Amino acid sequence: MAEELLSFRAFQGSCPAGYGYGGELRGLREREFPRLRGITYLDHAGSTLFPESLLKAFTDDLRNNVYGNPHSQNISSKLTYDTIEHVRYRILQHFHTTSEDYTVIFTSGCTAALKLVAEVFPWVPEGTEQLSSRFCYLTDSHTSVVGMRGITASMNVLSVPVKPKDKLLLEKDWLPDEEQNCTTPHLFSYPAQSNFSGTKYPLSWIQDIKSGKLCPVKIPGKWFVLLDAASYVSSSPLDLGVHQADFIPISFYKIFGFPTGLGALLVNNRIAPLLRKTYFGGGTAAAYLAGEDFYFPKKSIAERFEDGTVSFLDIIALKHGFDILEKLTGDRITRRCCSVGRRKTLGYKAFSGGMEKIKQHTFALAHYTYTVLSTLKYANGAPVVRLYNDTDFSNPDVQGPIINFNVLDESGEVIGFSQVEKMASLYNIHVRTGCFCNTGACQMYLGISDEDIQKNLQAGHVCGDDIDLIDGRPTGSVRISFGYMSSFEDAQTFLKFIIATRFSKSDTGIPFQSSATQLTTEPAPDDHSYFNSTDKLSPRTHITDRKHRNNPSETERTVGWQTLESESESIRAALSEVAVPKIKRGGKPITVTNIYLYPIKSCSAFEVTEWPVGNRGLLYDRNWMVVNQNGVCITQKQEPKLCLINPSIDLKQKIMVIQAEGMDPISVSLEENIGKEAVIFESKVCSHRVKTYDCGERTAGWFSTFLGRPCRLIRQSPDRKNDTQHKNTKGLTCATSISLSLVNEAQYLLINAASILQLKEHVSPRLKEPLEIEELIRRFRANIVISAPESFEEEEWAEISIGSLQFQVVGPCTRCQVICIDQQSGERNKEFLQSLSAARGKKTNFGIYLMNQPLCSSFPDILSVGSEVLPMLKENTEIQHPTFNEEKCSG
Template structure:
């Protein structure tokens, strides 16, 4: 068990309510978790709403059964197949009993996951010409998707949902009402028995998404009259394994599936291939489980149910445990304040943490600085990951939650999409407003230490940030010297340092050959990067007169690649994705190039060239917003944001001094992958934050803004080894407006005509 963080506060009187973990005693639980969840060593896992974790006993016992018995395809008649059929029948009944569902009133259909269960219901209703779909604003994306098959749809609040249920049914109309048992955004819970409002509406049906709810709460379907017609389940949310779902169908509503046209293998009693005639099987599950179900996963489900009961006793115990932990963590987060009294966390909840009937163990929030400016949730998640804390961030597959709690208007969402923001990207703050949130969710094996680890992390990195003041620096004309010029011919690979005494040309997109090539994944077509493939740091490119020479680390393994492959017929045009943008590039066709990269990066890959005359990529818009004179679009090669990046050695030295205070390992300037590294006796650390323009070799450059940093700065550029000290230290001292910043982006103010730079050039800082 991890050592408790050295932190207590005024809310520690709530700690005794959670320290017993809702089970037996703390000593038992510590030993149990250490033995059954060894994967949690040095990890704070707070994404149980995504999937909870499986105990190793589940894997061992499941594996033992597979090794001891022979299981065949359940559609066959062999002894092995009949054994499978008997086991499936027993487990189907066992799952119904788990939810107190009488098999006389309900049937259970095994599917891939809750989304597949929801889609299965939609396939039945889509055949109707006139049906209305009413879904909760708290619905998961998968539930919202059914509206595309409906004649009309409505997105309703919980109060509007109940009101609509109580209105008289329209004549000749069929309505499907859908809502979640628990919002996967805020954790607010909604009762399954809203169906009582539908009594008397003969052509109204109910779809209940129980996936998030049943992970930490029991589901009771013992009253079939007031239970939903269709209930969707994902078992990995409850047990961690297997990856399997189910649809629980109330038999009185099963007739809707008679409209479903598709049938798969094993679902028909009789069939003629040459004419439109078929007869479905009688049992609900028999005619809806298309093809061979994942029967090995069904077998695992039996062990999962047994082991959870053996370890935790009941779902009521898990519910009590997670509710107590959630309340404790909520109270802690709620009371975190900056020195000026401003709250650190804005928490989004419609439930009550005093009442587990209305609130599940989910806390959804965003973090802001003492100036009220939001911290980007992507940056928060990246830093948390470096500290071993696993959380979820973004829109959380709950667009209604984002609209309601973040207060994003439909027109804003459309505007942001047109500007390039899509689900899952890193654009977490747009026009000063978050695009999503951070979500912490607790599970059966969560501990108080997990909660305290998160609190300690937020206190360490997000309270009372210090921001440099422009007036700290003298506004006098200064000069410095460029002591290093680097280009990165292959994006995300090692640099090529321009030799001293060599004059290097500047092109419209930046330094010649900088980020001109990239390594492309042969399967996905995406550009590889160091964050995913740290071995890329060991690829050493060198520019010669007409070739790019590529060496693997310090070996004799070298290939030579023509700089202009198109002119020699050695490349074909392809499309690729770089930094989330789709581009056209030239793919090298020589087998030896593919063999080189595939061998050393250990992933199927090869080399591609981004044509130097292309204007498909432009400097990022957020940089243009920082400086009025940076309003003209600036072409870039494959650099992330701008044509040039400047690093001050004084700032690197200051960072190393801060790293040394924690006995960390000092870094070299090359971890920041800048083009110009400058130094000078009069330079102060970080004063470049306030520069507006500089002059190099009699040419004026605009300082376009600070470089946003990710955990790629943790990679040693000579060895590929990871060291979290640089990013962690920057996170403490170099955050502004929720971003971690280091280095300055530059752009040339005038079109480059015969502009050359060399190591030793003076750089003048304009007033």
Template sequence: MADGAAQPGAELLAFERFREASAQPLAYGYGHGQRGLRELRAREFGRLAGTVYLDHAGATLFPRASSGASLATSWKTFTNISSKLTQDTVEQVRYRVLAHFRTSPEDYSVIFTAGSTAALKLVAEAFPWAPRGPESSGSLFCYLTDSHTSVVGMRTVAAARNATSIPVRPEDMRSAEKRGAAASDPDCQLPHLFCYPAQSNFSGTRYPLSWVGEVTSGRRCPRARTGAVVRAAGRGLLREHLPAGPVAHQADFVSLSFYKIFGFPTGLGALLVHRRAAPLLRKTYFGGGTAAAYLAGEDFYIPRPFEDGTIPFLDVIALKHGFDALERLTGGMENVQQHTFTLAQYTYTALRSLRYPSGAPVVRIYSDSAFCSPEVQGPVINFNVLDANGCVVGYSQVEKMASLFNIQVRTGCFCNTGACQRHLGISDEMVKKHLQAGHVCGDDVDLVDGQPTGSVRISFGYMSTLEDAQAFLKFIIATRLRPQSSQPVPQAAPGEAGTAPAETEAQSTVPATVPTTVPTTGHITVSTVPATGHRPNPSPREDTPTACRAGNGWPPAVGAVHLHPPLEATRPLQAPPEKAAAAPGGGLGPHVITNLFLYPIKSCAAFEVTQWPVGHQGLLYDRSWMVVNHNGICLSQKQEPRLCLVQPRIDLQQRIMVIRAKGMEPIEVPLEENGEWAQICQSKVCADRVNTYDCGEKISSWLSRFLGHPCHLIKQSSDFQRNAKKSRGKGQPAGAQATLSLVNEAQYLLINTSSVLELQQQLHASDENGREELFPMRDLISRFRANIITSGASAFEEEKWEEISIGSLHFQVLGPCHRCQMICIDQQTGQRNQDVFQKLSESRERKVNFGVYLMHLSLDFSSPCFLSVGSQVLPVLKENVECHDLPASENIRMLSPKILFFPQLKLKFLFYNDLYFY
């Protein structure tokens, strides 16, 4: 449920004022005070320096001392091999687990599993489901809709055993509790199962343990008796919500994962089985440790409810040090509960108080409690950020912004679709609609038709500090409520956004030819309109090669390609002056390519050219190489900003790539794989598997020295084809498939200088210090790492294009590029500045889009396949772009091709320069 509002405000709530206003005593810092907690944090969690980690509900962090002690004990156990010693140590850990949850071996057994999910799966598969039949309704599996996927997934096992599953809403449980209703059950002796979380992993709501007793006695959940499962893997504060205390509150089964408590070991959980429920488990498989006795020659087997096979005993032994460290550092789970709840309550109160100048709330909190007590609320806050108009800001955008402030949060639906639907008001039909729109669990499609598909979650752990909470709150204030300049943001007016690039020596050799055709659809009629005297820009040289062979191995005639040195050594980017003269007729000037870039090594510096050959995968050698770490994982500037300082240049004549970096001797890499390269079976780019070659130890050592850690340079295999997910456009035959290099999504990225200019003006208008050169056009353009830079169109007009033609090449516009944090990296220095991302987020209506992706519609290799600076760009607008008003003048002058659709007249016009067609 969306939370209500507090008093308007935009300032950070003082912690002392919050404590004074609290109706109950608040505990913070385990008695050490803020200074003592800072020292503990620095000593045990020094790796968090500069980072605010707020995803403890996903996985908490382990302290340095416990990890060291664990390794020492594990090594000692390993070197002193004794099955008896190991078995005794494991049994001691079982007792320690039960003691942590205030129970004993007389009541529960501990079965170690691969995690909480494996524990639940074990219960589902071993439970004695009674199937439905003519004379029996069969067993029931009831589960709370506010449950993790691993709980809901148990219904598939129940269905396979012909049992009935019943989803139970939290409000139904609460209403039944108020009524004190008991359900009649004609099959009351059959085994039934009810499962619910001790704490919601979505909102942090803690559900009453009293439900366990009411379920097992038949007073809760229609006809569900005998079995009750508590999933306790939601957080580290498990002790307070596990089956402790009266027998009526002891669940039959409890599942948990230990990394949620200690941060390690991952892949280890447990199923606590009550003695009364142990006989119910009927395993269909038995292995070592599970059989009390069996015969190999006949079907004789006496089960024992323990683990199958050899358990990960070193990981189990490590748990002891987790319990020891937690007790030593905090004094016990009661202290942890009070500490983390205080932080959550303070953050919740501060968030509710944040208001826009209009009084509108900054966030919408999803909670079933008012954060008044740790008994009903865990240290989890789930919310969505709103803009000043009350519209939700997509969670993906919030996560990207948070990462720029070194804040780690969790976003999405958190594997809890039921809670997500209930709190966000998403109907079953909407979930299916979102799926049809391309949204699946785990992706970053955060808004569909303006409605959120998920939310943002922060959660605190025992090592979290007040500074963490306040850093998060300051981030929200800085990105949503920072003072904006009263000066109106200047817009890119007609005539201010582009001139043709200054002629260079390389360009002067290109003849000024005029295309004789324009893109059309269907029959056209030419009508005379007075000419303006403007001519299209030059097309590529006529003496370029007349055929381009497939693949990246084709060596074009070097004399036909004009190269520039890296960005730092070349002429300034052709950015439009702010006061460029307006073109005749009020247009923006000829629409041409002003700059061309390729990026031979993914995430490294740009290589600027004035003319370059085109292959099947885009510009020849664009993103053909990438840098990977010692595990073979692709590195990007998000993890390694210094990659932008690595400058590759392609020498087509010598068939080499020369790589430079400050303080390093240049190094050469062959353009094609050779006998010295070791083949790597596969690597991964944007979830796609690609076949690659390692470029050798020499370049690996060079890169490792510059970046300061082991890494390799690998190249996509020339005989490997990576197909684009969205590639077939209009006019392409069925089955046609575009191929990709190591790019993320498409063969080309295009940006419009008018769009950059508008962003620059917005950045300067909001700069309180008035530093006009804080974001020069040159630097802004380089941040967006596009292949094609154009001028002559209005700001963001490129997002309305459906197709474009450049000479004989035709491209489909796939859609806008959804930007990530890389645009915050200055490509000349590697330094970060979040203002660009934040301003773009504010100005683009909650979506950080900039530039458009292009893909070849088709490639005709019988004609020249080059892109050149100065070539004219001919766009075709999307069919749904409408124009309802005509200019008053009879002479309609359009300086770039546009389609105008007049629905009231049922006419469509194509305007090209001073001619119009219909």
């Protein structure tokens, strides 16, 4: 049964030894990571988390000492210089080597270290009398490694990709005797650990390639090795006394979580004299002439390549990072007073200390999680996940604590990674999705061809977005990874999440069982599968027996505008002549039933019966937003209590009244009065940069009190210009530019009451308590609600007119976690998003985005309840693939 499989006893019985640092893990979590309570963080391959004592030790150090620029000669500068040199020693010590063999060059990160190697390596270009160099790299490499080929290409050096399954050549089988002494330098780069799958590639390749035993390509010369260790050293010990690569780039936040923006390049001193450098920055020159081409570098290799002043305070933080890590995971061990030869005699693991314990701890969690995931099957025997791996997770020397996979439905179809990530966030589980800056591995494991990559780009998919499926095929996957503070509860929570979202609560026959040493599967009833093909919601289901009615209270209504009927009729006539043919029907016309605006982004709706519109949408819709102390927009994803804040607009008094239970009402003027005292700054909404101004201390205090966190209310500045002008493809609009308010994607969001009714019939049986229509409407936070005869027919529209207004359909709205929040109570319902996905056949589209096409008219544009809606069909009536991600719903 599931309970037994997910028990700690099953974990202990099925995983290797080494979990928990001898029982110290719980205390470690409580002392150092209290901020993780209620959070399951599984993106340690992206960045691990820093312990609180590291931050405290660092800030105490800065408070108690004066650190000056290390290039000066005063007392504070000398202190900085000496501390930096001590940290270099600690870094070399951590990797079991000394300054006799390696030099530490500080960089801004692993990427900068890789770029430096490409720039300074002694390449021999094509076209010279000497045999030219080659840059070879494993295709299962980070983008930053592959990107080195741009620099080598500019130097006329050929790059050669090597696939992991290609066999490295034996030199003795092909190299002629007369070419044995060729000294042309070549560089081979490979990751010690794949950041995609966690596969650990053999460290023995380093010596085999350098000695000539192995060779990436058939070409004579001298091979050097770049070992990309950024992923590997976050959870495994690396002994450079044994595995002496020539270049080792690292990023320290992968190890300590702090500081970020600091890395290093460890350079083997034997190759250092060969490196070439053309640019020289501050601190690198022993002497130079400003008026003549004369430059003499400093003798120190590190100083020669560290242009400008290094990030010295961050480097000082590293000292505390090493101290804290050793203290948390194991005592400072004997290796400090032992030579490399002595370590080899006594055995490597005896000198691995905390990192060896981290390796065993994180692997135990990965092994267990992988075992359970590979066991999960639907009632029909189909696997729940498709795992992407090269190992069976039985050996920590060949597999790191990274698990990569896609979730499948019971028919074997992939559920998009974006959908999985949205659901995980509802459980406060933090995962990573996409291709993880490793396109080569993504192609290899997911079977994506070079042509597919180019076609996906043409379809609008780029790295980092959440277009997860194109033509039913995945563009990426889901990755979880464990860190030194990860716990069994983290693994258990994740597995429970997979089970809860893939199996019905009534399904007591989840098809697996456990024993003390092995997890096996067993048959399960075939009538309890959670996703049934008959549950998928038809986009054209007709509803005739139910109507949606809504009666907003008089206090929420605003009236006062009328549009001339003759003008409306003439506009409709013009539209009907040039647009795609209207939907033909003989029944009741489509009308607007509700209009909502949201003056403060992510706060409660304000319902009206008539409202003026402008070139940003409904007047005052999302003109304000709440930001945290760093000026970052807060939405209901981070703070569900925002939905309990009720703003309303009083146009006569020209004020916005803000109310919330337990708080005195507060008012904000609608006048855009930006005086000299106003603080104007730039913010970001989704990826759009907006100019805003602060609404003052009084409102900041009100919101901070209610939300229980420091925050402020800011308003969009009146002079904001949108980067993009949206034009009507039918050519009916004025040359008026269309801009956006603080929405994420479009001016308006429209939903259909018939679609709500159809959705309700499918969602309600899956929920503990059925939802009322009004509650459903409020969850989807639309501006316009219409009553169309057919559910989801709005997804086939290209344009619509409402009264005198014309709108272009931008595309479907892909829903995010906000629909899981009850807009009346602020409570989350984790099952709602999944239920929507199940009902709609793995999609979470609901509603369409509209952009208003302003009329060339002196009359004000008014949107009114009861107005007739005239839709125009798309030329191709197939439902298009969504191009909007979860960050692009209206908020």
